[in-house]
Amino acid sequence: MATPVLDKAEAEGRAASPYITVTFRIRRFNPEVSAEATWQDFQVEIDPRERVLDGLHKIKWDLDGTLTFRRSCAHGICGSDAMRINGKNRLACKTLIKDINPEKPITIEPIKGLTVLKDLVVDMEPFFQAYRDVMPFLITKETNEPTRERLQSPEDRERFDDTTKCILCAACTSSCPVFWNDGQYFGPAAIVNAHRFIFDSRDEAGEERLEILNDKDGVWRCRTTFNCTDACPRGIEVTKAIAEVKRALITRRL
Amino acid sequence: MSTTETNASGVSPVEGGYSVDNPAPVIEPPRLRTKKTPRSTRGNFEMYGWLFMRLSGVVLVVLVIGHLLIQLVLDGGVSKIGFAFVAGRWASPWWQVWDLLMLWLAMLHGCNGLRTVINDYAERPNTRLWLKGLLYTATVWTILLGTLVIFTFDPNIR
Numbered sequence: 001m002a003t004p005v006l007d008k009a010e011a012e013g014r015a016a017s018p019y020i021t022v023t024f025r026i027r028r029f030n031p032e033v034s035a036e037a038t039w040q041d042f043q044v045e046i047d048p049r050e051r052v053l054d055g056l057h058k059i060k061w062d063l064d065g066t067l068t069f070r071r072s073c074a075h076g077i078c079g080s081d082a083m084r085i086n087g088k089n090r091l092a093c094k095t096l097i098k099d100i101n102p103e104k105p106i107t108i109e110p111i112k113g114l115t116v117l118k119d120l121v122v123d124m125e126p127f128f129q130a131y132r133d134v135m136p137f138l139i140t141k142e143t144n145e146p147t148r149e150r151l152q153s154p155e156d157r158e159r160f161d162d163t164t165k166c167i168l169c170a171a172c173t174s175s176c177p178v179f180w181n182d183g184q185y186f187g188p189a190a191i192v193n194a195h196r197f198i199f200d201s202r203d204e205a206g207e208e209r210l211e212i213l214n215d216k217d218g219v220w221r222c223r224t225t226f227n228c229t230d231a232c233p234r235g236i237e238v239t240k241a242i243a244e245v246k247r248a249l250i251t252r253r254l
Numbered sequence: 255m256s257t258t259e260t261n262a263s264g265v266s267p268v269e270g271g272y273s274v275d276n277p278a279p280v281i282e283p284p285r286l287r288t289k290k291t292p293r294s295t296r297g298n299f300e301m302y303g304w305l306f307m308r309l310s311g312v313v314l315v316v317l318v319i320g321h322l323l324i325q326l327v328l329d330g331g332v333s334k335i336g337f338a339f340v341a342g343r344w345a346s347p348w349w350q351v352w353d354l355l356m357l358w359l360a361m362l363h364g365c366n367g368l369r370t371v372i373n374d375y376a377e378r379p380n381t382r383l384w385l386k387g388l389l390y391t392a393t394v395w396t397i398l399l400g401t402l403v404i405f406t407f408d409p410n411i412r
Contacts, residue, residue: 035278115282126287183286220300
């Protein structure tokens with residue numbers, strides 16, 4: 001965008017630098033050094049229009065190479081860099097520094113409810129186990145190989161459109177207070193991904209998935225605190241999806 | 255760009271003598287899901303429990319607010335309550351049924367609510383077992399005692 005306005009801002013920027021000093025307060029844990037997790041402050045000069053992930057990169061590349069965190073695509077698609085930024089689960093690559101008050105130190109912690117392995121890296125295995133347990137793949141009862149595409153009307157596709165957006169970043173599940181205290185709960189992400197197939201007109205195993213989520217650690221443990229909906233970086237209405245699974249269970253069982 | 259560790263207790267090679275070959279234990283959150291997580295309950299108990307909480311809650315709003323109004327607000331307030339007042343009310347089957355329904359619904363509603371709290375917060379299986387045992391005993395005892403009193407109430411007792 002080469003508008004005159006932007007040029008002017010840039011010209012001014014030469015006199016007054018857009019860079020500001022931001023304090024990143026990061027929760028550090030290294031089991032090879034200490035059993036204790038501690039806070040460490042880094043001061044970084046950064047343009048506030050950059051993202052938290054850029055700040056982490058500057059720290060890792062220029063200040064302290066031992067800082068450990070996950071990130072893959074760095075553009076909000078892969079879901080690797082969910083972390084607890086200023087007490088809220090977000091993707092570091094979708095959070096602009098100017099949006100989270102850079103005047104104060106920005107706290108960065110690993111997501112809660114999963115085992116911290118090092119710094120911001122957690123063991124995602126229990127999260128993916130819950131995901132696998134809801135059978136997140138198309139199941140049909142046909143025995144023959146399909147000879148043509150499985151067609152679907154736009155209305156049928158629209159029914160589960162919201163839950164197809166999930167990138168499995170675990171921001172929702174690790175913001176859920178029930179999951180923090182009891183990892184046996186499936187968690188919002190697994191229910192969202194079950195919802196994606198339960199309400200897909202092409203899938204024929206909705207009943208089995210509903211039965212799995214009717215379990216004592218299934219949808220009925222949801223307390224509708226809406227933490228998951230607030231946390232979702234993709235804007236999925238997670239609590240609504242869980243409520244729809246509950247309603248489907250009630251209407252089909254009664 | 256500058257780095258200043260305002261927090262002097264950053265990760266530093268000290269206490270415990272942990273090393274690459276001898277790492278510190280990681281802290282696992284309670285009750286992690288694994289491949290072996292039992293896919294136990296078949297049946298609709300949790301669903302009926304969830305439905306019961308909603309339905310009994312709606313009924314209890316009417317029952318409890320009505321109860322509080324009658325007992326504490328209308329017709330002289332709390333000072334009117336005495337043996338004679340209770341005896342007079344329980345002479346009518348309507349108030350017997352009202353109180354019986356309130357007793358059962360409130361006790362079961364509260365019991366199920368506490369059961370979910372225990373499920374959420376008690377981590378060790380033994381803690382769960384004992385807390386729930388205590389809860390169920392208290393609930394059954396209160397319901398039985400209350401029911402007994404409502405049905406066998408004798409206004410002429412001395």
